[in-house]
Amino acid sequence: MTQSAKPTGSAPQPSRSEAAAQTLRAAIFAGHYPPGAPLREIRIARELGVSQATVREGLQKLEREGLVTRTPNIGSSVVRLSPKDIRERVQLRAELEIRAARLAADRIGQVEYGELEQRLAILQQAVQQDAHYEAAQADLEFHRHVWRCSGNATLASVLEQLAIPLFAFVSLLRHSGLEHLPDVVAAHEPLLEALRSKDDARIEQAFRLGATESYRQYMDTRRGASEAFAFGWMATGDQ
Numbered sequence: 001m002t003q004s005a006k007p008t009g010s011a012p013q014p015s016r017s018e019a020a021a022q023t024l025r026a027a028i029f030a031g032h033y034p035p036g037a038p039l040r041e042i043r044i045a046r047e048l049g050v051s052q053a054t055v056r057e058g059l060q061k062l063e064r065e066g067l068v069t070r071t072p073n074i075g076s077s078v079v080r081l082s083p084k085d086i087r088e089r090v091q092l093r094a095e096l097e098i099r100a101a102r103l104a105a106d107r108i109g110q111v112e113y114g115e116l117e118q119r120l121a122i123l124q125q126a127v128q129q130d131a132h133y134e135a136a137q138a139d140l141e142f143h144r145h146v147w148r149c150s151g152n153a154t155l156a157s158v159l160e161q162l163a164i165p166l167f168a169f170v171s172l173l174r175h176s177g178l179e180h181l182p183d184v185v186a187a188h189e190p191l192l193e194a195l196r197s198k199d200d201a202r203i204e205q206a207f208r209l210g211a212t213e214s215y216r217q218y219m220d221t222r223r224g225a226s227e228a229f230a231f232g233w234m235a236t237g238d239q
Contacts (some may be wrong), residue, residue, distance in 0.1 A: 001189070020054055040075065041055045041059070042118055097143070100146060100147045107151055117192070136171035
């Protein structure tokens with residue numbers, strides 16, 4: 001596989017609010033702010049050396065991504081999913097991602113396949129380094145590329161909102177040793193093979209399994225989500 005050429009110009013610098021959102025997103029994926037943890041604007045602003053307004057804008061962005069819950073007169077906290085929340089998100093994501101993958105399979109060529117292979121290599125490197133946040137980001141970027149290659153921007157946007165909290169949750173599981181990182185790379189290879197086949201049935205089978213397998217035991221309280229409940233990572237109640 002040939003390496004992509006590096007851009008000749010410098011990348012545009014993110015705004016202060018985007019930089020704050022990036023820092024907080026990384027902290028959430030790394031487990032520094034676990035599900036349900038409060039996100040105090042004044043404290044975060046002091047730690048990041050920015051204004052409270054900048055932090056608030058960053059939190060609003062993360063709210064739109066589904067990572068943060070904002071309650072009027074109370075504040076913001078990291079989203080905490082119940083088994084019902086996970087089940088609904090996973091099931092809907094599976095259906096939409098299958099649709100996106102089928103559309104993508106009809107559109108992508110060798111350049112796009114090269115991008116997917118490169119993203120898989122980045123994921124493998126993160127796994128070898130036991131870098132949980134980097135692995136979660138590489139995992140997400142692999143799927144994002146498939147979504148974008150579908151050519152349906154609305155579909156890709158909806159998948160972002162559905163999936164980002166799920167990826168953060170799985171990143172926390174991996175960081176805590178409840179999911180094995182080496183399994184992540186192996187799980188993506190059938191997705192790439194299914195896309196290359198352009199076979200609808202094969203794509204459906206591979207992407208449905210890929211979208212659901214990591215979350216299966218957490219979609220039902222009777223199937224062993226005790227560790228997640230014990231650490232407060234999942235909300236009780238709705239089942």
